[in-house]
Amino acid sequence: DTGVSQNPRHKITKRGQNVTFRCDPISEHNRLYWYRQTLGQGPEFLTYFQNEAQLEKSRLLSDRFSAERPKGSFSTLEIQRTEQGDSAMYLCASSPGQSSNQPQHFGDGTRLSIL
Amino acid sequence: GEDVEQSLFLSVREGDSSVINCTYTDSSSTYLYWYKQEPGAGLQLLTYIFSNMDMKQDQRLTVLLNKKDKHLSLRIADTQTGDSAIYFCAERNYGQNFVFGPGTRLSVLP
Numbered sequence: 001d002t003g004v005s006q007n008p009r010h011k012i013t014k015r016g017q018n019v020t021f022r023c024d025p026i027s028e029h030n031r032l033y034w035y036r037q038t039l040g041q042g043p044e045f046l047t048y049f050q051n052e053a054q055l056e057k058s059r060l061l062s063d064r065f066s067a068e069r070p071k072g073s074f075s076t077l078e079i080q081r082t083e084q085g086d087s088a089m090y091l092c093a094s095s096p097g098q099s100s101n102q103p104q105h106f107g108d109g110t111r112l113s114i115l
Numbered sequence: 116g117e118d119v120e121q122s123l124f125l126s127v128r129e130g131d132s133s134v135i136n137c138t139y140t141d142s143s144s145t146y147l148y149w150y151k152q153e154p155g156a157g158l159q160l161l162t163y164i165f166s167n168m169d170m171k172q173d174q175r176l177t178v179l180l181n182k183k184d185k186h187l188s189l190r191i192a193d194t195q196t197g198d199s200a201i202y203f204c205a206e207r208n209y210g211q212n213f214v215f216g217p218g219t220r221l222s223v224l225p
Binding site: 108 | 119146148150155156157158159160163203205212213214215216217218
């Protein structure tokens with residue numbers, strides 16, 4: 001098991017463009033989380049999935065953001081009409097089982113830079 | 116509401132002990148976690164403690180929890196240069212997501 005994998009590691013794009021990130025969780029984990037981390041801050045929760053169902057969304061997740069996990073395995077996070085304030089590290093995490101007590105395991109993140 | 120606070124910086128000499136402190140506000144927190152983040156990388160789980168415990172030890176790491184004061188600490192014994200990183204405290208309540216502190220940047224001086 002290679003852990004949580006995120007692609008791409010870095011994305012540079014112009015303001016107004018759409019971007020999509022991918023997260024492959026640890027294979028037996030059925031919970032998947034997205035976070036955003038800006039410089040000098042801790043990660044902020046965006047959304048999470050239990051299998052393919054998106055169960056919670058933060059108010060940080062504006063209507064320009066959408067996340068999917070169609071088959072309950074990998075997930076994508078899309079940002080439409082990017083703005084400079086979207087520049088951040090986007091982190092994905094996964095955890096196993098039905099219990100919410102299991103710790104989350106993080107990927108190395110996708111760093112987004114908006115020009 | 117939920118809020119997690121940490122001091123932002125800590126410097127120690129190699130071989131000394133480091134103590135990183137965290138306070139949280141949500142008394143319903145069930146688990147509290149410590150994560151380590153190195154430059155350009157994601158978060159690495161170090162250890163976690165259930166809210167009905169007051170201490171947990173794992174090799175060089177000791178976690179102390181004072182539930183009455185909502186205070187959590189992480190002690191790293193015999194701190195090494197490889198321990199230089201940002202350390203995040205996080206709480207998990209009966210919801211499904213974590214709330215992270217701003218992180219403490221630990222610098223280990225030779």
